[in-house]
Amino acid sequence: MTSASPRPNLAIAAYRQLKRDIIRGVYAPGEKLRMSHLKERYALGVGPMREALSQLVGERLVTAVSQRGYRVAEMSIEELESLYDARAELEGLVLELAIARGGDDWEAGIVAKAHALAKVAEVHSAEDMLDVWDTRHQAFHSAIAAGCDSPHLLQARTWLFDQAERYRHLWLCQTVFSAEALDAKRQEHAALTDAILARDTPTARAMMREHLMSPVPIIKEVMQQR
Amino acid sequence: MTSASPRPNLAIAAYRQLKRDIIRGVYAPGEKLRMSHLKERYALGVGPMREALSQLVGERLVTAVSQRGYRVAEMSIEELESLYDARAELEGLVLELAIARGGDDWEAGIVAKAHALAKVAEVHSAEDMLDVWDTRHQAFHSAIAAGCDSPHLLQARTWLFDQAERYRHLWLCQTVFSAEALDAKRQEHAALTDAILARDTPTARAMMREHLMSPVPIIKEVMQQR
DNA sequence: TATGCTGAAAATATCTACATTTTCGCTAAA
DNA sequence: TTTAGCGAAAATGTAGATATTTTCAGCATA
Numbered sequence: 001m002t003s004a005s006p007r008p009n010l011a012i013a014a015y016r017q018l019k020r021d022i023i024r025g026v027y028a029p030g031e032k033l034r035m036s037h038l039k040e041r042y043a044l045g046v047g048p049m050r051e052a053l054s055q056l057v058g059e060r061l062v063t064a065v066s067q068r069g070y071r072v073a074e075m076s077i078e079e080l081e082s083l084y085d086a087r088a089e090l091e092g093l094v095l096e097l098a099i100a101r102g103g104d105d106w107e108a109g110i111v112a113k114a115h116a117l118a119k120v121a122e123v124h125s126a127e128d129m130l131d132v133w134d135t136r137h138q139a140f141h142s143a144i145a146a147g148c149d150s151p152h153l154l155q156a157r158t159w160l161f162d163q164a165e166r167y168r169h170l171w172l173c174q175t176v177f178s179a180e181a182l183d184a185k186r187q188e189h190a191a192l193t194d195a196i197l198a199r200d201t202p203t204a205r206a207m208m209r210e211h212l213m214s215p216v217p218i219i220k221e222v223m224q225q226r
Numbered sequence: 227m228t229s230a231s232p233r234p235n236l237a238i239a240a241y242r243q244l245k246r247d248i249i250r251g252v253y254a255p256g257e258k259l260r261m262s263h264l265k266e267r268y269a270l271g272v273g274p275m276r277e278a279l280s281q282l283v284g285e286r287l288v289t290a291v292s293q294r295g296y297r298v299a300e301m302s303i304e305e306l307e308s309l310y311d312a313r314a315e316l317e318g319l320v321l322e323l324a325i326a327r328g329g330d331d332w333e334a335g336i337v338a339k340a341h342a343l344a345k346v347a348e349v350h351s352a353e354d355m356l357d358v359w360d361t362r363h364q365a366f367h368s369a370i371a372a373g374c375d376s377p378h379l380l381q382a383r384t385w386l387f388d389q390a391e392r393y394r395h396l397w398l399c400q401t402v403f404s405a406e407a408l409d410a411k412r413q414e415h416a417a418l419t420d421a422i423l424a425r426d427t428p429t430a431r432a433m434m435r436e437h438l439m440s441p442v443p444i445i446k447e448v449m450q451q452r
Numbered sequence: 453t454a455t456g457c458t459g460a461a462a463a464t465a466t467c468t469a470c471a472t473t474t475t476c477g478c479t480a481a482a
Numbered sequence: 483t484t485t486a487g488c489g490a491a492a493a494t495g496t497a498g499a500t501a502t503t504t505t506c507a508g509c510a511t512a
Binding site: 457 | 483485486487488489490492494495496497499500502508509510511
């Protein structure tokens with residue numbers, strides 16, 4: 001989603017921080033984002049701040065009503081289900097194309113990332129786990145998707161991913177600190193890798209769909225507790 | 227991509243005009259968008275202008291380099307092929323889901339829009355043709371896609387569509403004013419409608435893919451003439 | 453004579469501060 | 483209990499100041 005800039009300007013820096021804070025839950029869904037508060041928190045003028053907020057409106061993480069300011073986008077069970085369904089279907093399509101189009105480099109990439117992901121528990125402390133596991137988990141799935149050889153499908157995938165990241169964060173906190181959950185995921189990843197390397201499209205696609213939808217009930221529970 | 231606002235502010239108005247101008251080719255691909263010129267042309271200050279440009283950067287219609295201003299995004303044969311390939315694959319997925327999930331209302335919508343599209347030539351003058359045909363053509367395809375019952379897949383579809391609109395505009399000008407091309411399209415739409423109503427997923431999906439990819443050679447020719 | 457380098461000047465992007473318009477919350481009266 | 487009015491707060495837009503980039507003329511060198 002971001003291009004490498006030699007020196008990011010203030011608007012881009014604000015965009016990154018604000019996006020991170022929204023995903024991390026620093027601001028509650030539906031909360032009003034007052035300019036005076038944002039100006040103080042990020043030490044910026046209104047110009048760059050409005051630019052950052054505009055970008056986030058485009059990504060559906062913030063909503064804007066003319067003359068009435070900006071708010072953090074709402075979260076709902078309906079959106080959760082629609083979003084994860086869309087992600088699962090798109091990821092299935094990308095996977096099918098990747099199996100059809102991917103070469104040896106693609107396979108090697110998957111094996112490498114799967115290995116790194118499987119070994120993550122042995123190497124790092126509990127505190128670093130969340131960030132490290134998430135990073136390697138994303139890298140694993142990105143390696144699979146990369147084989148579809150379609151930059152624009154990958155863009156669409158990233159776009160849906162960003163929209164889901166607030167929900168995903170709820171799931172991450174529940175999963176990463178549970179040894180059983182992590183082990184279950186490790187087995188799913190291994191089976192998925194096997195099916196992909198065997199180029200078994202129907203099996204791999206079904207497994208991928210199930211793998212992506214499995215967090216939904218867990219996230220639902222967390223959301224209903226609030 | 228846009229939500230209905232009771233009173234759009236200047237930034238949104240500027241965004242709409244600028245986007246329209248870029249798609250219509252008022253600015254050449256790669257052209258530098260100087261603030262002084264934009265301010266004069268749209269009679270606005272730099273604040274709203276920067277906001278509008280930020281939105282367009284998010285949609286990949288404009289590129290920005292920090293401290294070096296904004297430029298109209300480049301166009302290339304490579305992007306054309308990647309974009310149309312992604313669109314065709316995504317539309318195929320959406321169609322498959324729509325056939326699986328769509329009900330009677332969905333079928334009725336398709337038949338209605340197909341009818342309106344088929345009759346467009348008899349009703350309107352040559353000058354209005356481009357706008358009217360394009361509007362009804364989009365409505366026809368949107369009616370098909372709507373059956374997938376996934377707002378977020380439809381959002382992704384719209385997003386890819388917006389990115390392709392500059393290329394599509396080149397094709398439209400070549401097609402709408404050719405009686406044979408219009409007739410060929412009419413037959414494709416009729417056959418597609420039949421396959422969909424028969425719920426013949428493999429046939430419909432293949433036809434949709436071919437239908438969406440058919441403009442590519444024509445656009446390539448137009449682009450190479452420049 | 454052609455080519456590459458240096459430095460100043462112009463142009464441009466970016467940011468902060470201020471003015472204007474609109475909205476929201478509170479109080480009081482019907 | 484509802485509604486009208488008042489004041490504070492917030493959002494939007496404009497203008498000007500600052501820093502960066504780009505351009506180009508002049509000079510040295512091959």
